[in-house]
Amino acid sequence: MLDKHAKLERNALAFVFAIIFVASIGGIVEIAPLFTIDETVEEVEDMRVYTPLEVAGRNIYIREGCYACHSQMIRTLQDEVERYGPYSLAVESQYDHPMLWGSKRTGPDLARLGEKYSDAWHVAHLINPRDVVPSSVMPSYAWLQRNSLKYEDMDLHLAALRRVGVPYTDEMIESAAHDTYGQAKPDSERADAFMERYGEDSNVRAFDGDPGHLTEMDALVAYLQILGRLTDVAHQQASNSTGGE
């Protein structure tokens, strides 16, 4: 074996190909099947897409690096399920480009945060976390309430998401900017049009408490309120299994 290796060491190109070959095997065996094996991601009927306002909010979550301190992946461990709710299923992040499972919990998991607190709580918390949780070490994000949301180009965002596989319709893409605005302005024509496209159960509220001004706070809170609520399948599965016992 040592002799063979001594030969390999004399040939740079052969060495390069040997490295590529040896290093590729692991990834090919582990990753490629994830795209082809059907069981990897559950199929569910009620899985819905993010609305444009929620997409904008998700992008703010990414921009501010919230994922550095908060996971969105409840593991299949008893204490986690009791603390945060049913464990996360693959399908729940099916439309997450990229996923935000996270790797560190400086703060709690957020996978099932949606509707756990009121909008007003979130706004207060984001402006100054220590106003509502005195010993929190989370940064304050007061500027979100001051910054207007940039939403004119949301159609481009939805189109890009469709290109990577999220099933937005042409109509959703065309009216993305209007829908972004409409979701945060209840009782307006745009809000009605928004609900027609995304369903009556979608949240239509002035998330930051001020319907007159569409802010980054609106978008982020809208996103936080939908976490874990794109499909009900995790809860169903959880109640089925406890019901069966």
Add this chain to the structure above:
Amino acid sequence: MISQLTRDERALAMVLCVLLTLFGATLGLVGRDDVLGWHGALLALSGMVLLIVIMSKIYDPDPNPDRVTKYYDDPTKVGVIVSMMWLVFATFVGDWVAWLLVYPEATFDAGWSSFGRLRPVHTTGVIFGFGGNALIATSFHVLQRTSRARLAGNLSPWIVVIGFNLFCLLAVTGYMFGITASKEYAEPEWYADLFLVVIWVVYFVLYLRTLARRQEPHIYVANWYFLAFILVVAILHIINNLAVPVSLGHAKSYSLFSGVQDAMTQWWYGHNAVAFFLTAGFLGMLYYYLPRRAGRPIFSYRMSIISFWGITFLYMWAGSHHLHYTALPHWVQNLGMTFSIVLVVPSWASAGNALLTLNGAWEKVRDDATLRFMFVAAVFYGLSTFEGSFMAIRPVNSLSHYTDWTVGHVHAGALGWVAMITFGAFYTLVPMLWNKERMYSSRLIEAHFWLALAGTVIYVFSMWNSGIVQGLMWRAYAENGTLAYSFIDSVDAMRPYYFARAVGGFLFFLGGVIGLYNIWMTTRMPAVEKPPVYDLPPVVAAEPAE
């Protein structure tokens, strides 16, 4: 430095600067309504500054044609200094974010200064800025000495060094503007990623062409590692960053993959960024500078071979240990765990090989802080790989995952291994590069050593404690069968550890400042009459070796 380029090369460099300026201007123009515009402007400005610098020297005489009989070390010199500057900057930011977890109010009411944006500035700054520059600089040096050949290009090493630093600059300024793809250690957006691909191809071609000129029949071990580092990082980088930009005028893109597949691709990347950036490249450093400094040959050639191929093969399977108990299919989790455990064998073979090389030179380790840096690095390498394999076991990971234990492990590897081996290598390399007999001050090396070691130990111990306390609190049950602690209870419990970590980090940072000062002063030491001769000169061959 520019005077080492011929006039033709200078002209070509100017063309490249113009291209860079045009590229930046185009990005700036199409992205003028977006944060992308700022980055376009930054690139255009860099292109122009470089252009002016070269233009001011365009009429200098051509370099002495005997330059081909010498090694080309200017790019390495720049790389070493820039690497230390990144270290100082990025550990400063690291310590700042560490303090932010103690005093969250210690910030400005502005996005750029908040924890979530500064944390990737720290990680990118240390890994790519400090680590990347150190790897590029030392790889050029090692490659030439072990091949007895001059670099196969005069301009291309500069493209690599300058281009790579522009990439780092785009990355860290981007996070502060709010530009991030959010994938850990792969946060830069699509245009910066593409830019890096170009730089990396230049690096790879330069490496291979220089190897082709080598006068030694065998490729030395250190170069195997540098090659693996260059190649595998390219594969990982391209696949993990596949994305569709919102438009050519937007910095933002959406990752091609989603959910589980994205998670697996990301951690296949993430773990192997550890393996091929933070491990393979630095092992390359170890395999050259440690034997040189110790004045002893590597203990075992056979062990080098086993550990090299073991690491190259096994690491690529291990990424899924970042996803235990998640929605990732079980079979992938189990594969990841199994391979991670086996991984301890080649890892310890490397660490053992290094320590056994030192066996018989212990009095040098005792007296020479430079060699001691490398000794401690090998110990921490053994420690953090053992710890990593242990943490990859599912039940252990159920406790450690999401906690500060991971952060402790990271920094045992990053401070104890990556940074220490680099300091040892630099203190060996710097006098050679600038033709000095020794470093400016050996007492400052000694001071740096103790600050770095104390900082690392304090950091790692406090994070082990906080991580395990956190993990145990999260899973503790009260007698009545409910969870014993709320989440915020565990946050309160972290305070003393976060404080200690920030203090340890400060010591480490201080050591880095001293290191930079010492290196800088060495470069300014007066020349001696008879400069020491460190290396045999390159063999100038009419024909390449292959």
